[in-house]
Amino acid sequence: EPEVTQTPSHQVTQMGQEVILRCVPISNHLYFYWYRQILGQKVEFLVSFYNNEISEKSEIFDDQFSVERPDGSNFTLKIRSTKLEDSAMYFCASSGEGVADTQYFGPGTRLTVL
Amino acid sequence: AQSVTQLDSQVPVFEEAPVELRCNYSSSVSVYLFWYVQYPNQGLQLLLKYLSGSTLVKGINGFEAEFNKSQTSFHLRKPSVHISDTAEYFCAVSNSGAGSYQLTFGKGTKLSVIP
Numbered sequence: 001e002p003e004v005t006q007t008p009s010h011q012v013t014q015m016g017q018e019v020i021l022r023c024v025p026i027s028n029h030l031y032f033y034w035y036r037q038i039l040g041q042k043v044e045f046l047v048s049f050y051n052n053e054i055s056e057k058s059e060i061f062d063d064q065f066s067v068e069r070p071d072g073s074n075f076t077l078k079i080r081s082t083k084l085e086d087s088a089m090y091f092c093a094s095s096g097e098g099v100a101d102t103q104y105f106g107p108g109t110r111l112t113v114l
Numbered sequence: 115a116q117s118v119t120q121l122d123s124q125v126p127v128f129e130e131a132p133v134e135l136r137c138n139y140s141s142s143v144s145v146y147l148f149w150y151v152q153y154p155n156q157g158l159q160l161l162l163k164y165l166s167g168s169t170l171v172k173g174i175n176g177f178e179a180e181f182n183k184s185q186t187s188f189h190l191r192k193p194s195v196h197i198s199d200t201a202e203y204f205c206a207v208s209n210s211g212a213g214s215y216q217l218t219f220g221k222g223t224k225l226s227v228i229p
Contacts, residue, residue, distance in 0.1 A: 004157065031215060043158070043204060043219040056216055091157065095215070100146055100165045103217060105158035 002026045004106035006092050012112045013082055021077045021109045023092030032075045033093040033103060034067065036060075043091065049075065082113045116141040116207050120220035127195055128228050135190040135223045137205030147188040148206040148217065149179055158204060164188065165210070175199070200227045 005024045013019050025032050034046040047057045049067050064080045075094075079086055089110050093103040121136040139145065146165050150158040162173025169181040179190045188205060202224050206217040 033216070035217075035219075042221045043206075043217075045216040045218065048215050056214065058216070093158075100163075100210075102160050102163065103215075104160075105150070107155065107157040 006106040010110045023075045025094030029094035030097045031095045034077045035091045036088040038088040087113045116218045118220035120223050124224045126226045130194045132193050137188045139207050144210040145207045146210050150204045152202045195227050
């Protein structure tokens with residue numbers, strides 16, 4: 001069964017450094033998403049991406065965040081200058097085109113900012 | 115804006131006993147409803163979803179949920195749990211209108227099945 005993959009599984013970085021989290025969505029999917037879960041809190045939507053542009057973003061997704069689909073298979077989330085409060089589990093998801101289509105989630109990347 | 119409340123953060127239950135995990139939502143528009151499960155060190159996996167039609171929805175692994183519009187609830191049930199059901203369960207909603215695909219999640223309920 002096809003699945004969403006994410007790398008790395010755990011990333012440790014120093015405050016102020018840039019990080020790039022990588023995802024490989026399911027190959028025939030058209031929508032891509034990033035969510036995050038701070039320890040002990042809810043899973044929160046960050047951004048959705050369709051047709052090579054952002055289709056929705058939350059208020060969390062400020063100028064320090066960016067997303068990119070650099071080639072036909074990868075989908076990345078970049079955090080330009082990490083803060084302590086960016087420490088969280090980051091989940092990538094993908095879905096087909098319909099609003100009712102299931103979002104399939106990857107296993108997550110745990111980001112720790114020191 | 116939408117919100118989801120999962121009333122129980124942890125639910126312990128004995129093996130082969132029934133379980134109900136509660137979920138209530140708030141929304142000013144029509145919604146789709148979902149239950150996801152997360153096993154340790156894995157991603158979120160869809161258990162079931164309600165889009166329209168019959169209010170009783172059956173999902174994988176013997177789980178079912180009932181949509182109650184008047185009570186704005188979507189409780190998850192299983193008549194007899196197994197050890198392998200130990201996991202965290204997340205209720206989520208999305209706007210059923212076109213153009214908005216984001217999921218809004220509850221805080222999750224940790225189900226512990228006791229042998």
